[in-house]
Amino acid sequence: MDQGTRYDVLIIGAGVVGNAIARELSKYKLKIGVLEKELDVGMGTSSRNSGVIHSGIHYKPGTLRAKLNVLGNSMFERLCRELKVKMSYIGKLTVAQEDSEIKSLYELKEQGEANGVPGLQILKRDEMEKLQPGVGGILALYSPSTGIVCPYTFTIRLAESAFRNGVSFWLGKKVVAIEKRFDTFLVKTQDGETFTSRVLINSAGLYSDQICRLLGIEEYKIYPCRGEYLILDKRLGHHLKTLVYPAPHHGKAGLGIHLTKTVDGNILIGPSNEYVNSPEEYATTREIMEVLLKEGKELLPDLETSDVIRSFCGLRAKQTPPEVGGFRDFVIEHRKEIKGFINLLGIESPGLTSAPAIALTVKDLLEEVLTLEEREDFLSELPGFTGYFSELSYEEKMDLISKEKDYGQIVCRCEGITKKEVIDAIQNPLGVKTLSSLRYRARVMMGRCQGGFCLPRIVEILTKEFGFRPEDFLLHREGSYLFTGNVR
Numbered sequence: 381m382d383q384g385t386r387y388d389v390l391i392i393g394a395g396v397v398g399n400a401i402a403r404e405l406s407k408y409k410l411k412i413g414v415l416e417k418e419l420d421v422g423m424g425t426s427s428r429n430s431g432v433i434h435s436g437i438h439y440k441p442g443t444l445r446a447k448l449n450v451l452g453n454s455m456f457e458r459l460c461r462e463l464k465v466k467m468s469y470i471g472k473l474t475v476a477q478e479d480s481e482i483k484s485l486y487e488l489k490e491q492g493e494a495n496g497v498p499g500l501q502i503l504k505r506d507e508m509e510k511l512q513p514g515v516g517g518i519l520a521l522y523s524p525s526t527g528i529v530c531p532y533t534f535t536i537r538l539a540e541s542a543f544r545n546g547v548s549f550w551l552g553k554k555v556v557a558i559e560k561r562f563d564t565f566l567v568k569t570q571d572g573e574t575f576t577s578r579v580l581i582n583s584a585g586l587y588s589d590q591i592c593r594l595l596g597i598e599e600y601k602i603y604p605c606r607g608e609y610l611i612l613d614k615r616l617g618h619h620l621k622t623l624v625y626p627a628p629h630h631g632k633a634g635l636g637i638h639l640t641k642t643v644d645g646n647i648l649i650g651p652s653n654e655y656v657n658s659p660e661e662y663a664t665t666r667e668i669m670e671v672l673l674k675e676g677k678e679l680l681p682d683l684e685t686s687d688v689i690r691s692f693c694g695l696r697a698k699q700t701p702p703e704v705g706g707f708r709d710f711v712i713e714h715r716k717e718i719k720g721f722i723n724l725l726g727i728e729s730p731g732l733t734s735a736p737a738i739a740l741t742v743k744d745l746l747e748e749v750l751t752l753e754e755r756e757d758f759l760s761e762l763p764g765f766t767g768y769f770s771e772l773s774y775e776e777k778m779d780l781i782s783k784e785k786d787y788g789q790i791v792c793r794c795e796g797i798t799k800k801e802v803i804d805a806i807q808n809p810l811g812v813k814t815l816s817s818l819r820y821r822a823r824v825m826m827g828r829c830q831g832g833f834c835l836p837r838i839v840e841i842l843t844k845e846f847g848f849r850p851e852d853f854l855l856h857r858e859g860s861y862l863f864t865g866n867v868r
């Protein structure tokens with residue numbers, strides 16, 4: 381399929397939402413394209429969050445956030461099995477520290493039950509202690525359907541699955557102008573290309589208000605709100621058996637600073653919440669890092685400053701300005717006055733959890749414009765195994781090494797990643813060639829040494845076996861060169 385193709389559906393934005401939509405729609409006989417401004421999928425908010433599969437207790441009954449959260453949560457297990465993505469329903473304790481917070485736990489329970497969240501229980505101290513030894517607090521709401529997933533692996537695998545089912549991914553294509561001529565959208569990208577489609581889906585996350593403005597829709601504004609995190613060494617991972625969140629505080633922009641275990645066994649402390657001026661303000665700050673460390677030490681007394689591996693942040697696509705705070709519901713609409721324009725905006729948390737259900741909602745809206753005919757040859761399963769080579773049993777490892785010797789060579793010592801996994805990442809189906817793309821696919825450069833050991837070995841594989849020139853290596857974006865020439 382080339383750019384001359386007239387698509388049935390074009391999706392702007394290859395985050396978790398755009399990719400979930402692409403995969404869902406790839407079950408039908410449609411020509412689908414995804415336009416993404418970055419050089420890889422999932423480089424926006426979808427790789428910069430807590431990775432929690434929320435249960436649905438936090439949102440008002442009747443809202444899209446509540447409905448799509450609960451439905452999305454119930455779809456995760458099967459989807460992760462098909463996409464070979466690690467996930468686990470490890471449950472969550474929402475903890476009251478003082479009497480004044482107890483009422484909010486009962487309100488949350490009632491709200492969750494109204495939303496259809498299964499298995500909610502109020503737990504006393506001794507019952508909390510059994511689930512999470514050492515947890516502070518006087519009473520807790522337990523939600524067993526809360527889970528964890530690796531958000532970037534999930535986002536990438538949705539895209540790879542869509543790609544296997546015929547969706548075209550156009551990376552490095554920033555949409556800068558849109559025109560509607562009769563029943564066709566003409567979508568122009570920054571490099572002067574024009575893509576045409578019958579249906580246009582805006583899934584541009586923090587930039588979705590800007591896409592709206594390209595079509596003359598002025599009523600929305602996104603206010604980026606930064607959440608900073610610290611990533612801790614795996615040494616502390618075993619401390620956390622379940623997730624622990626504070627009881628809610630009205631008017632706060634997030635769910636409060638909490639500890640989250642990742643599927644790979646690290647702990648995240650965060651996220652903070654602070655409105656920023658630009659959707660590109662990804663710097664982390666010393667001030668917030670100190671606050672996170674202090675709060676983290678209160679929650680995990682064993683925590684040492686040297687346990688912090690690195691910091692990162694994500695930006696919430698909020699529809700409410702700082703003076704208002706709080707939450708507004710997701711916008712998911714078919715703009716009938718611009719027939720064929722499906723607009724998604726303000727998809728902040730629980731957008732990761734809701735993504736599979738958002739995709740179903742979009743499919744329903746699409747049926748107002750196109751007749752959908754199911755394909756018989758849809759491939760639901762991705763090949764390969766779930767997780768990493770290092771997580772397999774001894775027998776499984778030996779079996780793989782006997783078939784493919786590169787499994788026997790360790791490239792990343794911290795995480796035990798093999799040469800074969802690096803090569804698979806280099807040969808990824810979407811053809812992405814940045815170092816971040818290897819990081820997110822093979823988990824190299826993510827361990828304790830952050831690439832000190834594996835980066836030179838990866839560079840060697842890329843140059844010697846794939847003919848790359850070091851001066852062409854990019855970290856993640858155009859212009860983010862790693863090497864500029866020889867020192868000697």
Ligand SMILES: Cc1cc2nc3c(=O)[nH]c(=O)nc-3n(C[C@H](O)[C@H](O)[C@H](O)COP(=O)(O)OP(=O)(O)OC[C@H]3O[C@@H](n4cnc5c(N)ncnc54)[C@H](O)[C@@H]3O)c2cc1C
Binds near residue numbers: 393422431553586693
């Ligand atoms: C701190 C934080 C913690 C969170 N924790 C959770 C959680 O634990 N659980 C949960 O369910 N949700 C969580 N969320 C919410 C979740 O991360 C988001 O709802 C979700 O990632 C949104 O996905 P998206 O695809 O809409 O946006 P994005 O991932 O931002 O994708 C939008 C894409 O559009 C592209 N784009 C933008 N403009 C253009 C253009 N002009 N042309 C082409 N492409 C363009 C961008 O580059 C980007 O790749 C959290 C969010 C934050 C910020």
